Amino acid sequence: MTRRVVITGIGVRTPGGNGVKAFWELLTSGRTATRRISLFDPSPYRSQVAAEADFDPVHEGLSPREIRRMDRATQFAVVCARDAIRDSGLEFEEFDPARVGVSLGSAVAAATSLEQEYLVLSDGGREWLMDHGSLSPHMFDYLVPSVMPAEVAWTVAAEGPVTMVSNGCTSGIDSVGHAVQLVREGSADVMLAGASDTPITPIVVACFDAIKATTSRNDDPEHASRPFDKSRNGFVLAEGAAMFVLEEYEHARRRGAHVYAEISGYATRCNAYHMTGLKTDGREMAEAIRTALDEARIDGTAIDYINAHGSGTKQNDRHETAAYKRSLGEHARRAPISSIKSMVGHSLGAIGSIEIAASALAIENGVIPPTANLHERDPECDLDYVPLTAREQRLGTVLTVGSGFGGFQSAMILRDVASVTT
Amino acid sequence: MNETADMRTYVTGIGLLAPNGLGLERYWEATLEGRTGIDTLSRFDVSRYPVRLAGEIDGFDAAEHLPSRLLPQTDVSTRYALVAADWALADAKIDQDAYTDYEMGVVTSNASGGFEFTHREFDKLWTKGPETVSVYESFAWFYAVNTGQISIRHKLRGPSSALVAEQAGGLDAIGHARRTIKRGTPMVVTGGVDSALDPWGWVSQISSGRLSTATDPHRAYLPFDTHARGYVPGEGGAMLVLEAAHAARARTAPRIHGEIAGYATTFDPPAGSTRPPGLRRAAELALADAGVRPADVDVVFADACGVPELDRAEAQAISAVFGERGVPVTAPKALTGRLYSGGGPVDVATALLSIRDGVIPPTGGTTEVPEDYGIDLVRAVPRSGPVSTALVLARGRWGFNAAVVVRAVPEETA
Numbered sequence: 023m024t025r026r027v028v029i030t031g032i033g034v035r036t037p038g039g040n041g042v043k044a045f046w047e048l049l050t051s052g053r054t055a056t057r058r059i060s061l062f063d064p065s066p067y068r069s070q071v072a073a074e075a076d077f078d079p080v081h082e083g084l085s086p087r088e089i090r091r092m093d094r095a096t097q098f099a100v101v102c103a104r105d106a107i108r109d110s111g112l113e114f115e116e117f118d119p120a121r122v123g124v125s126l127g128s129a130v131a132a133a134t135s136l137e138q139e140y141l142v143l144s145d146g147g148r149e150w151l152m153d154h155g156s157l158s159p160h161m162f163d164y165l166v167p168s169v170m171p172a173e174v175a176w177t178v179a180a181e182g183p184v185t186m187v188s189n190g191c192t193s194g195i196d197s198v199g200h201a202v203q204l205v206r207e208g209s210a211d212v213m214l215a216g217a218s219d220t221p222i223t224p225i226v227v228a229c230f231d232a233i234k235a236t237t238s239r240n241d242d243p244e245h246a247s248r249p250f251d252k253s254r255n256g257f258v259l260a261e262g263a264a265m266f267v268l269e270e271y272e273h274a275r276r277r278g279a280h281v282y283a284e285i286s287g288y289a290t291r292c293n294a295y296h297m298t299g300l301k302t303d304g305r306e307m308a309e310a311i312r313t314a315l316d317e318a319r320i321d322g323t324a325i326d327y328i329n330a331h332g333s334g335t336k337q338n339d340r341h342e343t344a345a346y347k348r349s350l351g352e353h354a355r356r357a358p359i360s361s362i363k364s365m366v367g368h369s370l371g372a373i374g375s376i377e378i379a380a381s382a383l384a385i386e387n388g389v390i391p392p393t394a395n396l397h398e399r400d401p402e403c404d405l406d407y408v409p410l411t412a413r414e415q416r417l418g419t420v421l422t423v424g425s426g427f428g429g430f431q432s433a434m435i436l437r438d439v440a441s442v443t444t
Numbered sequence: 445m446n447e448t449a450d451m452r453t454y455v456t457g458i459g460l461l462a463p464n465g466l467g468l469e470r471y472w473e474a475t476l477e478g479r480t481g482i483d484t485l486s487r488f489d490v491s492r493y494p495v496r497l498a499g500e501i502d503g504f505d506a507a508e509h510l511p512s513r514l515l516p517q518t519d520v521s522t523r524y525a526l527v528a529a530d531w532a533l534a535d536a537k538i539d540q541d542a543y544t545d546y547e548m549g550v551v552t553s554n555a556s557g558g559f560e561f562t563h564r565e566f567d568k569l570w571t572k573g574p575e576t577v578s579v580y581e582s583f584a585w586f587y588a589v590n591t592g593q594i595s596i597r598h599k600l601r602g603p604s605s606a607l608v609a610e611q612a613g614g615l616d617a618i619g620h621a622r623r624t625i626k627r628g629t630p631m632v633v634t635g636g637v638d639s640a641l642d643p644w645g646w647v648s649q650i651s652s653g654r655l656s657t658a659t660d661p662h663r664a665y666l667p668f669d670t671h672a673r674g675y676v677p678g679e680g681g682a683m684l685v686l687e688a689a690h691a692a693r694a695r696t697a698p699r700i701h702g703e704i705a706g707y708a709t710t711f712d713p714p715a716g717s718t719r720p721p722g723l724r725r726a727a728e729l730a731l732a733d734a735g736v737r738p739a740d741v742d743v744v745f746a747d748a749c750g751v752p753e754l755d756r757a758e759a760q761a762i763s764a765v766f767g768e769r770g771v772p773v774t775a776p777k778a779l780t781g782r783l784y785s786g787g788g789p790v791d792v793a794t795a796l797l798s799i800r801d802g803v804i805p806p807t808g809g810t811t812e813v814p815e816d817y818g819i820d821l822v823r824a825v826p827r828s829g830p831v832s833t834a835l836v837l838a839r840g841r842w843g844f845n846a847a848v849v850v851r852a853v854p855e856e857t858a
Contacts (some may be wrong), residue, residue, distance in 0.1 A: 032559045067574050114751055119713065120725065129586055131608075140566050143647060147570025154493055154647045161651035162841070165640065166555045166784070167587070172842035176714045181722055184711040184844060188554070188587035196605060203623065220525040225566055228574040229581035291546060292595040292604045297517070297583040306601055309546060427583045428592025430604070 027202045028439060029282040030112065030274050031267030033105025033216075034379050036366045037073035037260055041077050041105065046383050049391035054365045056258045058243045069236035071243040072222045073367030074261035091160050094130035096170045097220035098263035104176045110267035111279060112212065114178040123182035123210040124175045125377040127197030127217030129190045129371030129426075131167030134223045139164060142349075147397070174214055174265070181208040181334030191426025192290065193217050194264070194374025195434050199288035201268050211273055216265030217375040227259060233298060235335060244345075248395040249332035249361035250339050250403045257333040260367025264375035271439075282382040284418075287435035299425050300337045300439050304345030307423060307431040311349035314433040320419060322350040325357050325435075327390050329381045329422035330407075332361020333368050336400070338425060344402045345423075345431075358415070360408040364394035374424045378434065381420040384436045388416045450573050450689040454760040455701040457536025458793045459528035459686030461637070461726035462780045463499035463678045467531065471790075472797050475805045476826050477491045480779045481677050482661040487641050488753040495655045498641055499678025499781025517580040518593065519558025521639040521679070525590035526597060528683035529633055533598060535699070536685040536741060538631070542695045548631050549602035550741065551621040552591045552683075553613030553636035553785035560642035594633055594683075602629045610810060610840030611747070612709070614681065614788030615767060615848050628653050630691035636785030637681030649677050654751050662809045665782075667748030667775045668821050669810040675750040678777075682788020682793045701796040705833075705851040706734025712810045712843030722749075723845045724761040730847035731765075736833055738766045741849075743822075745791040745836040748775030749782070758837070759817035768818040778808025788846065790836040795834035795850040803828050 032042055038055030039045030046057065056073045064070035075098070075260055079089045082101045090099065107114065114122065136142035139161055143152040163169040168186045175184045183204055187197040201215035230236040237256035239246040248254035255379040274281055291313070315322055331342055346354040362380050369376065389412050396409040419437045424430070456808060457467050463481025474481070484490065484497040506515055506523040508532065518526070531548075562585040594612035594631060595604055600697035603624050607616045621634035621849040639720030640649060649655060656674035665676040687697065708729030710722030731738060744766070747758055748803040764772060776794050777787055798804055804827045813821050832852040840844050 088525050104467070117825070118594055120710070123711075129588075131587070138565070140563075140644065141570070143644065144567070144570070147567050149491070150567065150643055151488060151648045152643045154650055157651045158649055159649045159651060159653075161474070164839070165559070165645065165648035166608070166610050168555070168610050168613065168840060168844065169842050171609075172711075172844070175711050175843070179714050180709050181713055181719070181725075183709045184609070184708070188606050189591070190583075190588045193588075200605070200620075202585075203627070224574070225562075225569055225577075226567050226575040226582075229565070229585075232577045232579045233582055235582070290603050290605070292601050293494045294545065294595045294599045294601045296598065297589075298594055320656075358571070367497075378841065426588075427586070428606075429595055430586055430588070430592070 025206045026271035027205045027268050028271050028274050028284045029266050030269045030279045031106035031110025032379050033102035033103055034264045034376060035075050035077060036376055037075050037264040039370055039430040044309055049362055049365060049380055050389055051395050052392045054394050056243050056246050056367055062224060067227050067381040068231040068238055070240040071237055073257050073258055074222060075261050075423050081178040081331050086312060088227060089332045092173060093135040093164060094172050096219045097222060099126060099170055099185055100173050102216060102263045102265035103177050103214050106265045106267045107178060112267060114139040115356060119179050119180055119181040121211040122178060122180040123204055123213045124171045124180055124184040125197045125201035125213055125215040126171040126174055127187045127193030127371045128170060128219050129193050130219060130221045130226055131170060132164035133226055134220050136224050137223045170441050183184055186411045189430045190428045192374055192424040192430040192432040193371030194431040195424045196290055198375060198378055199434060202285050202288055205270050211270050213268045214265060215268050217372045218263035218413050219370040219372040220261040222261050237385055245395045247334050249364050249393055250407045251396045252398045252400045256335055258367040260369040262369040262372045262376050264379040281439040283385045283436040284439050287314035289313035289406045290430060290432040292433060293429035293431060295429055300341040302340055302344060304341050304348050307342060307425060308344035308348035310431045310433040314435050323353045324419045325421045326417045327384060327420045328357050328359040329377050329420060330359050330361045330365050331423050331425045333361060339400060340370050340402050341407055354405055358390050358406050358408045360391055360393045362391055377422050381422045381436050385417045385420055385436060389414055451626050452689040453625050453686050453704040454689050454692045455684050455796060456687050456692050456697045457532040458701060459531030460682040460790060461501060461524050461528055462790055462794050463501050463680055464779050466724050469475055473777045475779060478806060480661055482664060483783055485641060487851050488643050494657050495650050495662055497676050499643060499676060501680050517584055519561035519584055521637055522558055522589050522593055524680055525637040528637060529594045530683045532683045537698050543631055545599055545601040547602055547630050548593045548600040549624055549632045550594045550600050550604040550625060551617045551632055551634045553607045553617035554587040554590060555608060555610055555613060555784035556640040557587045557637045558589055559640040559645045562646045563642045587727045589627060609844040611782060611784050611787050612838045612844035612846040613785040613841035615838045615846035616709055618704060618792060618848055622704050622707055625686060630688040632686050633683055634686055635681060635683035635789035638784035638786050639679035665751045665778050666810045666837055667778055667807060668813050668817060670812045670814050672750045672752050673756055676781040678781025679781045681783050682789035684789060700853045702799050703851045703853050704848060706730040706849035708733055709846045721757055723758060723839060724764050726845040726847040727765050730849050734849035736849055740770055741833050741835050742831040743798060743834045744771050744794055745834060746773050746775045747837045747839040748777060759819045763818040769820040772804055772822050773819045774804050774822040775807040776805045778810060791836045792848055792850055795836055798831045798834060801853045802830050831836040
């Protein structure tokens, strides 16, 4: 019998959303957490807007030693993992550690700490030959970011498969998809899976400035993330994390666990076209969607809601609109579609997992979060993007998608476990 | 996909760049002859640093191998990865119509991304201003760069991914590529390549506390030796073409290098735990996955960190699985330095060559192995004899363990 995988615990830290409750309140209110950058002085940069999390590591219960050694993205991941574990009610001490694994996604990993260390080692950029005398003992942890899943593994003493999936902006779907495969094939019974990125640091802001991928709407930061709107002009950089306890379904059922949703399908494809560019036809994303539907053994018409990538770049919004039409046909015009990036921004590798959390909560609560700031659709984006206001609707099956640099296109299907029959 | 199809995973192409040899055969010749690729790092003046030796690739001119438009947008590590993939695909001789684009994927591992490239961009940002940062920085740095670039160059549109697990990641990539094949994608390009030999990458590696401070290139990295005192870092790696056996047979693949017969990964318990480290379990799970008994294994390619307590732990794991001196153990990486994500794939390629030529290469300059390690380490000269099954081990800092079983494919069954 095929092993099925369900979400039994969720932890999130997002801009305006410290914890599941605050996160969901933000998403359903249609408020936005995008602001002028405060983590450093953004005035020399083209894009000066970001969605920052109000994250206090001391308040979050991290020890001084943990705070010293962990990069900000690792701190987010560990805090979310602890939340997800608590939420799942799973007693890890009673569990064979060899059957517990970790799959963590991140696109730019320790970028924040790398930049801080760089400034010390190079004397503010003046020295090409760096001074090893002022070297942090943790520099290697920032060079090679697989310390991130290791730190998460240590929270529960996991001894099963532990890995980092770093597929750029689809990392957060792909890390969870990777974990689902491991549970299905029997390599683990429980996986801590999710993603974290904290990229609001000068080098990352500058590299997106260079290709004008981020918004220049600096005079109106609260309304700067405008997916599918005619006036949108780039994405809003963000930070955040989401972690899940994923569990084999029978295992969860036996212990009477609360199940948010089943992850019933996942697929990823590459466009093999351009490292940052997208073709307008959406061919590869459509293929990923169709393959994920096949894996879930459902027809496209079963999709009740699409949690979009919706980054708010012109090329993305048109690309994914084409992908929905291509993969779902006429049903693309009926299925409500929304982008939570309009509220929490685009946290690169983390957002895929944050969107999985939003999808699971949408199923749990029967509410579709809206696309904020969508006042006038791009004429080439002619579907139902749930503008401005949340919609109450019973959701059996949700599709969430991601698209990223390197050409990655990923799709995942979540479904209400009440509709799962054994 | 045919339910009864032969879903074994074959290696049908190899591309390799190592500090002691550019290209598979040159590397193999150097490895058997004991020629080291370790020398004083020449990229910049290392005289002020406590560590000066590296396994550096010499004589590589990217412009000879890659189109000029790719050069400004790629770090040196990505150039190596692209060339290794080119060579692996050329070796596999896959016709353009053998597969559809979605039937071909890419799974790579990476430890430090396009690090030298990004170091230059950090310098531009902080000395000349944000407007001078390269339009390529957003994708030349991140850990998925090699997967993306290889996918684009060869129009491979199937399931693809990039994994990070320090030195264990390269075997994880191969294991995940095999999983991807078993799930129905018949061809996957996989492997790992790393390079972080710019001054920032260099001091970052020094901060690991595991690098050898020795100055004699022949005595600096001595895995399992009584004089072991750390490792020498290197650059390079290998890419492999993996194919489902039924698909390789259907297209009459010209060469079957061997089979990826088993794979497993485990993670060590946290520091202070009384539970044993996970390497032994990874080895046992990989053997079980392959359906191979320890007695069937002809050689173990060790992780061979060169740090005494880690060498001892690995020797214990090997003895626990195979019995004391129960199997020949080797570490040809003593001649290349540790290549991070490139290390495992190079060892897998080396294991396939051992199978082909019936010879186990030696472990660099290691001479004296402590008696109580209880391992039969192949030293000084190659050891001849038939090799049909090899176990490749890798460990990544912080607790990652991975193991791959490589097996010969007799010609008549290919």
